[in-house]
Amino acid sequence: MRALVFTGPGVVEIREVAEPEVGDGEVLVHVVTSGICGSELHGVRTPGFRVPPLVMGHEFAGRTDDGTQVIVNPILSCGACDVCGMGLRNVCRKRQIVGVHRPGGFAERVAVPRRAITAPPVELDWTAAGIVEPAANAVHAWSLAGAPAGARVGVIGAGAIGLACLQVALSGGAAGIEVADHAESRRAIARGLGADAAVTELTGEYDVIFDAVGAAVTRERSLALLRPGGVAVWLGLAEAVAGFDAAGLVRGEKRVLGSFAYTDADFATAAGLVGGWDLSWVGTFPLLEGAAVFTTLMNGHSVPVKALLTP
Known part of the structure; x- marks a missing residue:
């Protein structure tokens, strides 16, 4: 399958990559829209905890094999520590993030833990679905x-x-x-x-x-x-x-x-809000143009404010 891959400092490329392996407790998401985040632009310019080669993308939505629209909450917490017990799993000391610590949504398909997916209260258009995470x-x-x-x-x-x-x-x-x-x-x-x-x-x-x-x-x-x-x-x-x-x-x-990320309740609230927003500031581009779009934004271009990639 095709994916946008962070391959080295300042470089992202469209590559053929292996199909994701779906483990126990995981589900395959067919990605429909995936947003480019400013943190990813910075992370490619100045690599740190994002280690190439990496399929990034933590703001994404798609469909499961049965056709259900889902939005992915990319924050993966341990669920067992004192912080998670207080409902603050976004700042779990052991948290991982889809698209940072494991392959993300800049691809045609991605395997994620079942607990990371949620169906919006009503089916959203794909621009709105891609904006839920931010x-x-x-x-x-x-x-x-x-x-x-x-x-x-x-x-x-x-x-x-x-x-x-x-x-x-x-x-x-x-x-x-x-x-x-x-x-x-x-x-x-x-x-x-x-x-x-x-x-x-x-x-x-x-x-x-x-x-x-x-x-x-x-x-x-x-x-x-x-x-x-x-x-x-x-x-x-x-x-x-x-x-x-x-x-x-x-x-x-x-x-x-x-303020880092969001709680599960915040994520659900956002899913209920974005359907009524003016999203004229969001641009949509084919995944195959992803390297050019990403590089343009990384080099300081300010339009569109938010770019969504669509496999």
Whole structure:
């Protein structure tokens, strides 16, 4: 079968690979749509825990052998530790991720544990199905912030996660939402989705700020622009350095929350939301064009915001 394979630093290629072996407790998913994540672009540019050769792809949906539409939750936890027992299996110390630690959805078919698949509450079109995983990240971040209806919200970064945060905040009743991004094309998309303002840099004061970039400068801004007692939720992973004013955090009694992935409940909520979203910012491409699309995005092209590959 054909797959998009990460073969070395900065290189992805379409290759013929062996058919997946379906083990006990696993199911074969015929992939229909699989999203390219910013973490994968970074991981190919600067290899770390993604080790080539690897079929990546952790945002995907498809059908089982009997034709059932399924969405794959790629977080595989141990299910037995204290953290899993608290319902926080997304941060299980032993977690693995489909498309990182085992072959993922950039292929025609993939074997996954049966516990990783879920059928949406109603059958989704394939663009919406391919967006459930990134949307779940935004649902989780909104929940961590307290689902603050009536809040003044800032979003830093209008990539897929930032736009998902915007749409979740809109559905959650935020009083006003401003989005910051350096690309005018992405600012225009944010305005079209319902942002009250889309600017190069946030200004003013906010109750909640979502940092969907994760650079030292964006983390610093997310705290500097919070009202006293406000909360910054950090989703982005661009850099390891924080770079913020710790004294200002203390004196303003501000809070910083790290947000990684999602709970099972967040994933289910996202599956129920995305069918009603404007997804005009998502582009769909054949898997055979995947290497070119991936490389273009990896080299800084900002359109489309989210690319889905379709075997």
